[in-house]
Amino acid sequence: xxxxxxPISMDSYEGQEVNITCSHNNIATNDYITWYQQFxxxxxxxxxxxxxxxxxxxxxxxxxxxxRKSSTLSLPRVSLSDTAVYYCLVxxxxxxxxxxxxxxxxxxxxx
Amino acid sequence: xxxxxxxxxxxxxxxxxxxxxxxNPISGHATLYWYQQILGQGPKLLIQFxxxxxxxxxxxxxxRFSAERLKGVDSTLKIQPAKLEDSAVYxxxxxxxxxxxDTQYFGPGTRLTVL
Numbered sequence: 001x002x003x004x005x006x007p008i009s010m011d012s013y014e015g016q017e018v019n020i021t022c023s024h025n026n027i028a029t030n031d032y033i034t035w036y037q038q039f040x041x042x043x044x045x046x047x048x049x050x051x052x053x054x055x056x057x058x059x060x061x062x063x064x065x066x067x068r069k070s071s072t073l074s075l076p077r078v079s080l081s082d083t084a085v086y087y088c089l090v091x092x093x094x095x096x097x098x099x100x101x102x103x104x105x106x107x108x109x110x111x
Numbered sequence: 112x113x114x115x116x117x118x119x120x121x122x123x124x125x126x127x128x129x130x131x132x133x134x135n136p137i138s139g140h141a142t143l144y145w146y147q148q149i150l151g152q153g154p155k156l157l158i159q160f161x162x163x164x165x166x167x168x169x170x171x172x173x174x175r176f177s178a179e180r181l182k183g184v185d186s187t188l189k190i191q192p193a194k195l196e197d198s199a200v201y202x203x204x205x206x207x208x209x210x211x212x213d214t215q216y217f218g219p220g221t222r223l224t225v226l
Contacts, residue, residue, distance in 0.1 A: 032212055043115075043202045043217025044154065087153060091211035097142060098167065099215060101153025 002027045002090040009106040018075045022088030030092040033071045038085045115218035123224045129191040132221045136205030146202040198225045
C-alpha cells in the first residue's frame with residue numbers, strides 16, 4: 001500500500017479556497033486516491049475519489065498531476081463548518097478495501 | 112437511506128471488565144469493518160468481514176478482542192477483559208463490496224472510557 005504524507009494542520013478563513021496536498025510517491029498503477037473528512041465526534045465521511053487529472057463534485061475538487069505522485073484536495077469558499085480533519089488514502093482497485101488512515105490534516109477555518 | 116447504526120454511543124467501564132458494541136450496517140452491504148480511533152489519531156482497522164467471513168483481523172488483539180457477524184448482517188465487537196489503553200472510539204463502517212473504490216460509510220462510533 002502506498003504511503004501518504006500530508007500537512008498536519010492548516011488554517012484558513014471563511015470564504016477562502018483551501019488546497020490540501022497529499023504526497024504518495026510510490027503510488028502503483030492500479031491505485032486510486034480517496035479523501036475522507038471527519039468532524040469531531042463523528043465517523044469519517046467520503047469526500048471524493050480519483051485516478052488521474054481532475055475530479056469535481058458538489059463538495060470538492062481533486063487534482064492529480066500526470067505522474068500521480070501527489071494529489072490536491074481543493075475546497076472552494078470554505079465556511080466554519082468545514083473545520084475538520086481530512087484524510088488522504090491510496091489503494092488499489094481490484095485489491096480489497098483496506099483503508100490505512102494516517103493522522104490526517106486538521107483544517108481550522110476562522111471567521 | 113438509513114446509515115450505519117451503532118450502540119451504545121458511550122460506555123464507561125473499569126479495567127478488567129467486559130464490554131460489547133453492536134453495529135447494524137447499511138442494508139445490502141456485504142463488507143463490514145470495525146476500527147479503533149484513539150484521540151488525536153486516525154482510525155485503525157481492527158477487523159474486516161465479507162458477508163459473515165473474516166477477511167482481515169491482523170490488527171485485532173485476539174487475546175482480548177473478539178468479533179462476529181452473524182448471518183452476514185449485524186456485528187458485535189467484544190473486549191474481555193478491558194485495559195486502560197482500550198479507551199478509544201470504536202467505529203463501525205460498511206461498504207457495498209470489498210474493492211478499494213467502494214465507499215465506506217461510517218457510523219457515529221462508540222466512545223469507550225476504561226477507568
